Amino acid sequence: MGSLSPRDHHQQGFHLLANNSSSGGGGESPTQESTDRSSYKRDESKPRAEELVESGRCTDSRACPCVDCLSDNAAQPGHSTFFQATINAFVLLIGLGTLSSAYAVERCGFLGLAVLCITATFFWMGSKLVCLCMEPDESLRNYQDVAAKAFPRWGRLLITTFFYIDILGSLVGYMVSMGDTMLLIFPRSHLRVLGFTGKTIFTCIAFLVILPTVWFRKLSTISYLSFWCAISILVTIVCLLVAGIKNNIGFDQDVAVFRPRNVPIATGVYTFTFGATAVLPNVYRSMKSPGRFSEVLLHPLPLPHKNFVLTLSFAMATLLNVIVGIIGSVMFGAQTKAQVHLSMPPNLLASKVAIWATLITPVTQFALFLSPISCELEGVLLPRLPWRSDSRLVHAASMALRTALLLGITLGALLFPYFANIIELIGSSVSVTLCVVFPCVFYVKIFYRSLIQAQQRWRLVGIVGIVVVSALAGVAGTVVSIQDLVRKKN
Template sequence: MKNSISEQSFYIESEEEDDEHLEKHENEEEGNESDFSNEDNNDDETNRPNSLTSAWPQSYRQSMDLYSNVPSPSLHFLGTPSLSRLGSSFFGSSLIRRHTPEVLPSLHKPLILPAEEEKAPHRRSSHGLIPPLHPRKSSIKKIPDIERPSKDAHGLPISNQSTYGQAVVNGMNVLCGVGLLSTPYAVKEGGWAGLSILFIFGILSFYTGMLLRYCLDSQPGLETYPDIGQAAFGTMGRIVISIILYVELYASCVEYIILEGDNLSAIFPNAHLSLGGFELDARHLFVVIAALAILPTVWLRDLSVLSYISVGGVIASILVVLCLYWAGLVDHVGFESKGTVLNLPTLPVAIGLYGFCYSGHAVFPNIYTSLADRSQFPAVLLTSFGLVTLLYGGTAVLGYLMFGDSAESQFTLNLPKGLMASKVAVWTTVVNPFTKFALTLSPVAMSLEELLPSKHTKSHVYPILIRTALTISTVVVGLAVPFFGLVMALIGSLLTMLVTLILPCVCFLRILKGKTSHLQVTICVFIITVGTASALIGSYSALSKIIQSMI
C-alpha cells in the first residue's frame, strides 16, 4: 500500500517539539503546489489527541492486515524489533506508548494533522454522502507519486496495493466464516419470516461499512477502526473500541474450539480417555487434542504463510455449502419438514445469529486503505456483501428445508455420516480453524505484548507465555460453555451489534458533526436504535438460554 493517507501522497514534516507552535509562513509562488502554509493549530477539537501513533494499540494495523489477508510485508512476531519499539509499562504511560527518537522517530510526528484553512490536501470522498469538508491547515507537503513514503502513518512498512479482485476476496474471507454453518439453525430459531432479518442486517451493515470509509476520509492519517474511535472520542475512545474488537476476536477463537470438539466428537463418538482418574469423553478429549495441535501455530514467528493459506477460507466455505447442496439435491437427504413461519419465543436468538454473519467491520478500514484505487471501495463492499448474503441465504433456506426443526447449531452435525459429501464437509470444517485460529488470536496477543515493560519486549519467552495462556483460556471457556449456537448468538447480539451497527454511526455523527444532512442523521439514529434493541434483546435471550443449559 503506497498511498495510505490520501489519493495524493504526503509526508509529515519534522517538528522540533510536540508542544511547540508552528510559525506562520507563506509561499505565494504561482503554479507551485508542493508547499502549503503552516500555521498554529487552534482547532476546538479537544477530543483529538496530538498523535494517533502514540496510543495503544500500535500493532492493530499490522495484525489485522494478516487477519484479513491484506497484502502485507512478512511479519515476525514474538519479540520482534517492531514490537519491541512499542513496549513500555502500561500503567506507567497511561495507555500511551513511549518511543525513543533513535528507534522510531516517525512516531513523534502528529498523525492527525493541524487544520488547513485555505487548501485541503486531505482525502475527499468520491461519493456524495457528505458535503465537502471545511479545508484544514496542515504541516504537510505534497510530493510526486514516485516519492511516496515507504511507511504508513504508524511507522510500519506500507503493504502492497490491493486490486479490486483481491479486496473482494479479502472482504468475503472476513465476512464468510463459521456463521455460515448456523444459518439453517437461525431459520429454525426465527422461522421463515425471521430470515428477513439476515437481509435487513446485510443492508444496514453495508451502509455502516460506507460510514467507516467517510470517517477515514474526513481527515488525514486515519487508517484503522481504533483511529476512528480516537478521532471521535479521544484516547479513551480508541482504547474502548480496541477492547471491544479484541474481545470479539477472542470470542471467535472460543467458537473455533467448540467447533472442533463438536465435529470431531461427531466423527469419533466413542472416543474417550482415562487419565489419572479423570474420564474425558469424546468432546472434551477432542477439544484438548485440537488445542494442542493448534498451539504450535500460535507460536509461529511468521504468520504470513498462514495468512495466505487462510484465504482458502472462502473456498472452504463454498466447498462445505456445495456438499450440503449435493447431500440434499443428489443424495436426497431430508426435505421432510416445511418448517415454521415465525417462531417468536426464540426469535431473539436468530437475531444474534444473523448479526454474527456480518462481523467484518473491524477489518474494512484496512481493506480500504490497502486498495490501489480507493474509489472502488463501494463496489468492493457491495460485491462482498452481495455474494456473502446470497451464500448465507441459500445455505439457510436449503439447510432448513432439509432438516427442519431438527437443525443443529452446525448443519455439518445433521449430515448423514456415511455419505462422501458429509465426510468432505465435516473434515473441511475441522481443518479450516487450524489456519484461522492463530490469525484470529494474534491481534489480541500482540496488543497484550505491547503492555509488557520495555525490558521484556525483546524476550521470546513472554510472548509465548501470553499466547499459550490465551489458548488455554479459550479451551477453558469452550469447555465451560460448549454451546456453539448460543455463544454465537451472544457474540452477534452484544459485540457485532456494537462493532457493525452502533459504533460506525456514533463515530460518523461525532466526527462529521455539523457536516451531515438531516437524512443522514435520521438514518444513523435509526440504525443505532435497531442495533441497541437487537443487542439488548438478543444478549438477554442468549445469556438466559446459556444459563438454563448449564444448570
C-alpha cells in the same frame, strides 16, 4: 470475528483479519497501541514501523507481527486491485457463522431471512460510515484511527477493548466447534483421561493440535491460510447440495413461516456472521483507488459507479447465507444443528469432506486471530523481563504467554460448550456495538455540524433510528442468549 470469522469470526472471526500480503490485500490485525505505546511520541515524518525498528522495539518491520509494524505495512494505500479488495472483503464476511444460517432459519422461520437482510444492511451502513469518516483524512488508516479522531481521549482504547472481546469470544466458539466436529467423527470413542470423556477430551485434543500454530511470531508464515476458511465454507455448501441431491436426503422438511419469539436467536447468529466488518476499513486503505471501495461493498444499481466493492461483497455474503439457510433448513428441519455440517449423516462421502474441511478451518485461523492480542501483551510484558537481552529466554516467554492465552480459551470452551449460544451472545452484544452502533456515533461526532443543517437532518434522523433499532435488537439477543446459557449450565 464473523465470521469465527470465526468471526467466526467470527468468527471469525474472525474470522477478523483482512490480510493477504502476497496479493496486496489490506489486512491488519484488529488491535491498537497499548497504553505504553499511546504515550510514546512519534516522529510523524517517518513511517511508524521504521521508527520502531530504529528505537529497538522491533527487529524487522517487514516480518514483525506487532500492531504498529503490521498496520504500517499492511494498510499502505495503492496495493490492492478492485478484484483483490472484493475478494478480501468477501472472505471477511463469511465463516463458521455462515454455516449457522440454516439453524437461524429453522428456529425463526423463512421470514428470518428478512432479519438477515436487515442485519446485512445495517452492517453495510456501519462500514460505509467508517469509510466516509476516512475519506477526507488520508492519515486515518483503520477503524481505531476513526475512533481516536471522534474521541481522542478514549476512542482508541474503547475500540481495542471490543476488538479483543470479539476475538476471544469467537475463538471460544471455534474451540467448541472443533470439539463438536471431532465428536461427530468419532461418535463411539471410549477415550477416558483423568475421568474426562467425550467432548471434553476432544476439546483438549483440539488444544494440543492448535498449540504449535499459535507459537508462530511471523504472520507471513501463516497468512496465506486466511483464505482456507472461505474455501472450506464453499466446499461445505457444495457437499451439502451433493448430499441433498445425490444421496437422497431431499429438501422436503417442514419449516415454519415465522416464529417471532426466536427473532433474537436469528439476530445473534447473523450479527456474528457479519462481525468482521470492523476490519473492512483496512481493505479500503489498501486499494489503489480507495474511492472505488464503497463500490466493492454494494450500492443500488442506478448508481453503479459508487459503493460497489462494499456492496458487492455484502451482496455475495448475504446471498450465500440465504442459500445455506434455505437448503439446510429444508433438508434437516427440526434436526438442524447449530452448524449445518453437524446435521449431515456422517457415513456419506460428501458429509466426510464437509466435516473434515470444517474441522481444519479453526486450526488455520487460530494463530491469525490470536496474534494481535498476544503481540500486544508481548509488547507490554516482554521488555520488562530481567532476561530480556537473552533472545532464547524471550522466545520461551513468548511461547508461554501464547500457550496461556490458548489455555484460557480452551477453559472457556469447556465451561460453555454451546456453540450457538456463544455466537449469539458475541453477535448481539459485541458485534452490533462494534460494527453498527459505534460507527454511527463516530460519524455523527465527526460530522455533527453538517448534519444539523436543515438539508442533512434526514440523514441524522436515519442514523439515530439505526442506533435505536440495533441497540434494542442487541439487548434482546444478549438477554436471550445469556438466559439459554444459564439454563443449560443448570
